[in-house]
Amino acid sequence: MDERVQRYVDMGVALGVSVGGKIVGAILVWVIGRMIVRGILSMMQRSSALKKLDTTLAHYLESAASVLLNILLVIAVLSVFGVETTTFASLLAAIGIAVGMAWSGLLSNLAAGVFMILLRPFKTGDYVTAGGVTGTVHSIGLFATTLDTPDNVRTIVGNNKIFSDTIQNFSTNPVRRVDCTAQLAHGADHEAAIARLKTHLALIPNVAKTPAPSVEILDFTLAGPVLAVRPFCHTDHYWGVYFATTKIIREELGKMGLPVPSQHVHINQLAAAPPHRAAGSEIHPTA
Structure with missing residues (x-):
């Protein structure tokens, strides 16, 4: 034992x-x-x-x-x-x-990542809209791409979602257009307003000289004509130029003493129709 x-x-x-x-x-x-x-x-x-x-x-x-x-x-x-x-x-x-x-989606993300590296729709540091997310590209990984959104939130998007969706690269071209609008009153001198805005838009820091800032009548509302105010700049300076443009619209149009835009509606009242008289009836004057 x-x-x-x-x-x-x-x-x-x-x-x-x-x-x-x-x-x-x-x-x-x-x-x-x-x-x-x-x-x-x-x-x-x-x-x-x-x-x-x-x-x-x-x-x-x-x-x-x-x-x-x-x-x-x-x-x-x-x-x-x-x-x-x-x-x-x-x-x-x-x-x-x-x-x-x-997990076929994981492999599709891997394949999409390889194609993104080969085709290069964007690179690290570019400001893009990809996979429904707008932000600066932080890194491109094997399976996902990391972006920093304008409000400083790090967002991770699958490569396959990015590659199968529309990609907008705001950093590829040297400049991009800044879109703002200015509402004028019906009685305002739009030619003078356009000339004044063009002059001051060219003075904004980082605004491109070519193409030159554009100010044209875009639309008409009940309040009056609407101006399209469009300077151009590099995407790195977009928001700075945007806010400077809105400030110039407010200050310069105010200095011109233009009438305040307000909606105007005209109501026309028709006269009442005479009373209907039946056939064969006669109206006799009273004694």
Whole structure:
């Protein structure tokens, strides 16, 4: 009986030593591997060759390298426990197929990210409307693109949603148009108002000289003509020029002493029709 117990004890000790050794080895591999991964990624970030690349492409390569290195590290940890690499590769492929079927959207985001890097509809730092979100492109990842909206909210949008939707890049062209309107009264001198606005719009900082600011009659309302006030500027200065334009409209038109716009409605009242007289009836004067 004692021999059996001793044999089981020896087997347990041997198993514990074996499993414990593998666990310790796996931990060491993980710790050392993570240090190596961080070192490689740090070297990539400091690499002069990578710095020469476009910022968007550099971030994309760093993200791809991080994912690949971490997958290799997981394979190395599992190999410590005796898992064959070929078996793991087959298992990973099977899992990949299953996950791909279940999460086809994830793979479509990956494919869209690759096409976005190749076709370059925008780059890091561009101000765009993509996937229904307007903001500055912070980074383009493997599966999603990160944008900072004008109210300083970081927003992450799937690459497939961006690539399958309309993309507006406000940073591609050197200037963009700023659209404002000015309501005039019916009796206002619109020619004088147009000339005054054009003169002062050209003085706004960061307004482009070519094309020159445009002020024209856009529409008519019950209050009077509506002017389209449209200076041009680079997208980085859009809101500064927009607010300066609205301020000039308010101040300069006020200095001209123009009448205040108000809606006018004319109501014409028709005279009452004479009373209807039946056929054959006569009206006799009273005595």
